Amino acid sequence: MEALPDLDSLSDQELRDLIRDLMDEEREVSYRRRILHGKIDILRAELQARLKKDVGEGKSPLHDIDVDKLAEILATRASPPAE
Numbered sequence: 001m002e003a004l005p006d007l008d009s010l011s012d013q014e015l016r017d018l019i020r021d022l023m024d025e026e027r028e029v030s031y032r033r034r035i036l037h038g039k040i041d042i043l044r045a046e047l048q049a050r051l052k053k054d055v056g057e058g059k060s061p062l063h064d065i066d067v068d069k070l071a072e073i074l075a076t077r078a079s080p081p082a083e
Helices: 012-056 067-075
Strands: none
Touching: none
16 A cells, blocks of 8 residues: 655645545445455355255265364364465
């Protein structure tokens, strides 16, 4: 993130322009954030639907979990390895 310029050196119009530019940037970031949250919600709903389907078919929702690896991680105080 950029530091603010020396505010005393800016004219009133330059301050207005800077405010406008930053507000435009904030709107773009906010829009992007909403899009990302929407995608996350869709993906979570799909995962939840798949888990419900698996449970309905008699599968455990933990069928893809490596229980031995999880137990090993929980038994140590070290951080899990980076993937």
